[in-house]
Amino acid sequence: MDWGRAKNVLIYAFLLLNLVLGYQLWSDLREQADSNPDLTSLESNIQKIMESKRIKVLAQIPSDTPQLRKISYRFVDGQQSHKLVHLPTPVDSKLIFTPKELANALRSSLPDIGDYRYDEFAGSESVFVMHPLVDGKWPLFKINLELHYSNQKIVSYRQDIIEINESADEKEQQVLSAPKALGNLIENFLPEGAVVTSIELGYYGQVFDSDADLPASPAWRFLLESGEEYYVQGISGDVISPNTKESKE
Template sequence: MDWGRAKSVLILAFLLLNVALGYQLLSSIGEGLSPSTDVNDLPAETLAMIREKRIELEASIPPETPELRDLTYKAASEPGGGERTVLKTPVENTVVYQDQKLEDALGGVIPNLDQYTFDQAVSRDGVDGVFVLYRMVEGRPMFDVKLELYYSNQKIVAYKQDQIELMNVEETEKQEVLPATKAAASLIDRNYLPTGAVIKEIKLGYHHGQIFNSEIQVSAPSWRILLEDGSAYYVNAISGEVVTGKENES
């Protein structure tokens, strides 16, 4: 065996591996990703509060800190105020789990159905349950613009939909959002969460902001922190302001 040649091959292989790893690291930084999003990234005083109030963090902490802008829109109906419409022909409730099957089954009935995405975390199970879908913008959910699919005996039988018209999406300035760790810390440090709270999910999307008038509204980049009991807290991903609410209320 030519040991000199073998040694050269090994050195070249390690060099290529280092280049590949370096490129991956730079790509992550370029996308605004943090290499560490462990619970231990939370401030010491926040961790102390978690222990004191026996708060459980079952959710993974998203690493992303993208640049997002406020969304301005006209509402065709008040959020949650759309009329409940009964389907002439009920469909199997399993279609909600696959986008194409859902579109094939109800795309000709529900307006702009392809702009809404199913959110398992806030849907209500049961014999008579509700599937919740959110209006999506650039891959992010608008938490205050919903489509609810009502089902009974494994059939979707009715729906209620918030419809909007986006306005001048490109005109507002993008800003880098606060890390999820800071949003969670803000919520915990300000004593919003009850003793024994279990954090089920942390997700970045949009939630209502300033209201200009009865028609024109703003949805701001926000972190939704969802508890196991269905309570949802929204932290403005730019200002850090906290808004509370019940995600499972109709």
């Protein structure tokens, strides 16, 4: 055996292994850095309050502040719109993770399903939840399309059928930034040890048994690891906590 050649092969093999391990470590560190939210958008005093109250923010803090207007909506067919409807042919529930295929599979039963977005933080062990979209982009929270599944098949659904109206009298206004909304929550509303897991901009719609038009305003939704949720209205800055059914300024 040529020991000199074998030694060189081993050296090259170890060098290659070190390069692979080094690249993997760099990738892991980069992925970890990308997954950590940037808290520099929060004011320094808010960061200090976070530390004193042991509050953690695991979600990315959005930087966009689009101009949106208030809208109104009304329920169609009253309570009949929320009845449970069984699908004639169950649909494989794994399609929920591929929205285009899901829409195609359920379009015959739900022609408007393409106007909804899946909410990964809502629902339960047997129910997927989707929300209607305003302008094809912003979810209307609290208004739901529930997809019920059993044995990995979507077998039925329950839908809040609504009509969305946009008044020409309502002017577009720039929404409150997510850092400011979050800062208000951290300082005045979030309990000690709270962990924020999701921050998303949409519309907050309240559910009433009414045939009249109901108002909905742009709002930031903040979800906590505990399951609690807070909404900060993007125009007025009012804080709504459905957990306590209170609205506070």
